Amino acid sequence: MALMGKLAIRHRPLSVNRRQFVLSTLALGGGLMIGLTPYRESMAATSAKPWEGGEGTEFTAYLSIGPDNIVTVRSTTPDIGNGTFTANPMIISEELPLDWSLVRGEYIPPERDLAEGGKYSTSGYLAYFSGRSTEPEKLHELLQLAASTRERLRQAAAEEWSAAVADVTVEEGRLRHADGRTLTYGEVAEKAATVELAEEPAPKPRADWAVLGKQSRNKLQMPMIMNGSTVYGIDLKLPGMVYAALRQSPVQGGRLKSYDFEAVRGLSGVRGVAVVDPDEPRAGLPEGFRAPFGLTASQNGPQAAIAVIADSYWEAQTALDLMPVEWEAGEGARWTSTQTFYDHLSDRLTNPVDPNIVVAEGDAEAEIGDAADVEAEFLTPYMDHFTMEPLNGTALVEADRLEMWLPTQHTQQALFVGADETGLHPEKVLVNQTWVGTGFGRRVYNDDTRMVVAVAKTMPGVPVKVVWSREESMRQGRYRQVMAGRFTAKLDESGMPKAIKSSIAGAGAGHMGIANSPYRLAVPNWLIQTQNVNSNLLTGPWRGPGWNSNCFMLESFINQCAEKAGIDAIEYRKTLLAEFEDPAWIRLLDLVKEKSGWGTDQGRGIAQGVAIGNWGMGGYSSTAPVGFSGTTVATVVTAEVSRRGDIYIPRVDLAVDLGSLINEDAVRQMLEGGVVMTLGAAMHEEINLNNGRVVEGNLDSYRLARQNDPSLPLEIHVHFEGLSNGERFSEAGEPPMGPPPPALAHAVYKLTGQWLNRMPFGRQNLA
Numbered sequence: 078m079a080l081m082g083k084l085a086i087r088h089r090p091l092s093v094n095r096r097q098f099v100l101s102t103l104a105l106g107g108g109l110m111i112g113l114t115p116y117r118e119s120m121a122a123t124s125a126k127p128w129e130g131g132e133g134t135e136f137t138a139y140l141s142i143g144p145d146n147i148v149t150v151r152s153t154t155p156d157i158g159n160g161t162f163t164a165n166p167m168i169i170s171e172e173l174p175l176d177w178s179l180v181r182g183e184y185i186p187p188e189r190d191l192a193e194g195g196k197y198s199t200s201g202y203l204a205y206f207s208g209r210s211t212e213p214e215k216l217h218e219l220l221q222l223a224a225s226t227r228e229r230l231r232q233a234a235a236e237e238w239s240a241a242v243a244d245v246t247v248e249e250g251r252l253r254h255a256d257g258r259t260l261t262y263g264e265v266a267e268k269a270a271t272v273e274l275a276e277e278p279a280p281k282p283r284a285d286w287a288v289l290g291k292q293s294r295n296k297l298q299m300p301m302i303m304n305g306s307t308v309y310g311i312d313l314k315l316p317g318m319v320y321a322a323l324r325q326s327p328v329q330g331g332r333l334k335s336y337d338f339e340a341v342r343g344l345s346g347v348r349g350v351a352v353v354d355p356d357e358p359r360a361g362l363p364e365g366f367r368a369p370f371g372l373t374a375s376q377n378g379p380q381a382a383i384a385v386i387a388d389s390y391w392e393a394q395t396a397l398d399l400m401p402v403e404w405e406a407g408e409g410a411r412w413t414s415t416q417t418f419y420d421h422l423s424d425r426l427t428n429p430v431d432p433n434i435v436v437a438e439g440d441a442e443a444e445i446g447d448a449a450d451v452e453a454e455f456l457t458p459y460m461d462h463f464t465m466e467p468l469n470g471t472a473l474v475e476a477d478r479l480e481m482w483l484p485t486q487h488t489q490q491a492l493f494v495g496a497d498e499t500g501l502h503p504e505k506v507l508v509n510q511t512w513v514g515t516g517f518g519r520r521v522y523n524d525d526t527r528m529v530v531a532v533a534k535t536m537p538g539v540p541v542k543v544v545w546s547r548e549e550s551m552r553q554g555r556y557r558q559v560m561a562g563r564f565t566a567k568l569d570e571s572g573m574p575k576a577i578k579s580s581i582a583g584a585g586a587g588h589m590g591i592a593n594s595p596y597r598l599a600v601p602n603w604l605i606q607t608q609n610v611n612s613n614l615l616t617g618p619w620r621g622p623g624w625n626s627n628c629f630m631l632e633s634f635i636n637q638c639a640e641k642a643g644i645d646a647i648e649y650r651k652t653l654l655a656e657f658e659d660p661a662w663i664r665l666l667d668l669v670k671e672k673s674g675w676g677t678d679q680g681r682g683i684a685q686g687v688a689i690g691n692w693g694m695g696g697y698s699s700t701a702p703v704g705f706s707g708t709t710v711a712t713v714v715t716a717e718v719s720r721r722g723d724i725y726i727p728r729v730d731l732a733v734d735l736g737s738l739i740n741e742d743a744v745r746q747m748l749e750g751g752v753v754m755t756l757g758a759a760m761h762e763e764i765n766l767n768n769g770r771v772v773e774g775n776l777d778s779y780r781l782a783r784q785n786d787p788s789l790p791l792e793i794h795v796h797f798e799g800l801s802n803g804e805r806f807s808e809a810g811e812p813p814m815g816p817p818p819p820a821l822a823h824a825v826y827k828l829t830g831q832w833l834n835r836m837p838f839g840r841q842n843l844a
Contacts, residue, residue, distance in 0.1 A: 148175055163740065171223065228278045326406075329614055383400075451568065458763040468544075479499050480506075555615050573599065686819070689709065714726060738797070
């Protein structure tokens with residue numbers, strides 16, 4: 078947007094629920110911009126797409142209306158399929174009706190957060206650069222912005238027509254007088270920016286909502302994705318750009334021993350070589366600055382690596398493959414095989430070392446003693462994110478400036494990682510968000526950003542695109558945490574558990590989904606302990622981190638208790654949940670029972686399994702059950718097993734309560750996608766070790782669910798009739814990752830008599 082006219086700036090205190098913040102409106106180039114923070118000259122300093130070299134300057138405000146009637150809604154949160162790019166405009170349209178064909182979305186870069194004193198990351202609409210669009214403060218403030226904009230537009234139109242404001246109504250992109258005259262928003266936007274209201278309007282009560290939860294919208298970026306105009310990180314081209322092919326120590330934690338660049342120096346296009354030394358001291362951040370996820374060796378620290386820089390990626394990768402390189406494996410080489418590590422995990426479950434006692438209700442060990450009625454050991458392996466777009470990024474490092482173009486999930490984290498790696502002040506760092514070819518949590522910590530910058534800084538003044546091959550992306554993952562668990566229980570005379578002991582060991586072993594399970598209210602003796610046990614592999618958030626394993630283990634164990642007691646597994650759960658304050662759990666179990674045909678004859682060789690869980694209860698770290706929070710999902714999986722032992726899934730039913738919906742179609746898509754992803758992972762995926770090295774490198778060795786995979790569900794039915802429809806708008810991306818695998822394991826048990834306690838299920842002989 079070009080800056081063409083004089084700025085007319087208005088600041089008024091705006092009281093919302095006894096909170097004070099500043100509403101600012103700006104008239105520029107005949108348009109309107111409206112935001113919650115004061116305008117500063119520095120707001121004009123950053124272009125959203127600087128590589129396009131367009132004239133003028135683009136601004137970063139919350140909401141803008143151009144003279145061409147284009148409405149732009151901006152967000153810090155990258156849309157990686159989670160719908161944030163579309164949800165924000167939908168929220169705006171609840172108070173300010175929009176012509177959807179004239180709506181645009183843009184990203185707000187994290188340097189705005191620094192320029193505006195942390196406004197974007199402390200609270201409200203811009204809080205948490207990889208967060209959701211439905212957090213309460215975000216939602217409320219967007220609604221307030223839209224309502225305030227609407228009333229300014231109405232006032233401006235009334236002045237244009239010399240009419241009463243009461244005679245002016247709004248419709249999609251237009252203002253209409255009672256006598257039939259109309260104006261577009263854009264035609265009065267400049268005038269609206271000068272309007273001072275006696276009092277800011279209150280957003281309408283939820284009972285009067287006509288858009289949110291009532292309408293669904295196609296994602297704004299879909300036409301661009303379909304016509305190929307979206308620019309992903311891998312697509313980016315800049316004038317004078319060079320390419321780097323990266324190789325890190327094949328044993329994570331190892332070191333570079335030697336290399337012979339002279340052997341490839343003369344190859345076509347080769348420019349140079351870059352060495353990344355993890356032992357090189359990094360500058361750290363200035364006092365008062367903190368990266369959202371920290372700066373630690375295990376999350377986003379540098380890894381020993383070497384890269385060849387050339388005029389094209391093919392030339393760089395060819396030279397890298399031909400260059401003699403030697404590595405020192407280090408301590409990681411002691412893990413001679415995957416089973417070596419699994420045996421170590423099992424031993425730690427048997428012989429705990431300083432376990433973390435999370436819950437010690439009653440005396441479970443005394444009640445169970447040596448006579449457990451039900452016992453099981455579970456394992457969920459390392460898994461790769463296998464993003465559609467391999468890791469990559471582009472950086473231009475100069476003496477007093479760093480600019481990056483990244484397909485990241487968290488631009489704010491990227492900014493601080495870049496500052497740490499270069500030693501530049503964070504205010505000297507610019508981040509441009511490209512489109513992201515899926516994330517699943519892999520691109521949150523920004524370890525990839527560090528490696529991009531570490532390579533690029535060896536060639537200052539030149540934009541360097543660093544690309545991981547598919548094999549390098551997989552073998553340098555931040556994997557789904559491996560997790561092992563041993564559960565034992567003592568049942569009472571009625572078959573219900575009177576004591577449970579849960580021991581969890583693994584990489585970053587946590588208690589989410591177990592310690593806060595509402596089942597605890599019905600079990601008087603429960604011991605929960607965890608141990609952090611890992612190999613040399615680095616781990617990170619994998620859709621539904623930690624909880625996806627814990628939900629599998631706990632729900633599988635509850636099914637095993639129900640089968641031992643000879644009680645229907647849904648009725649068993651309803652008894653355990655009888656004292657829980659949140660009726661949604663039982664409501665969802667009843668709903669999924671009805672919709673799936675649970676208990677009816679499914680036909681010969683077909684059985685059903687059930688599971689239920691909650692993602693986000695009590696703010697993710699709660700050690701006690703908290704009702705009316707997070708997202709609860711009840712699942713019934715209908716399955717059959719062939720004589721050869723192949724698993725088929727004709728149908729999956731999900732009953733969901735995330736409170737309320739913004740966009741039903743978008744939520745349904747996320748839930749359905751989650752079911753496919755989690756069942757495919759449970760059936761097939763596993764990262765293996767050989768002398769500390771990751772074995773798998775591509776689809777020829779890493780098994781993903783494929784389009785014709787017989788274990789993919791033929792039908793997925795999502796049921797929203799169980800929504801509580803309260804003020805909660807919880808998440809939809811992570812919740813489906815938990816219950817489907819234990820529900821599938823339950824169905825398979827009914828058919829074969831074998832419990833699938835260890836992933837991947839597909840490696841267990843069911844014939």
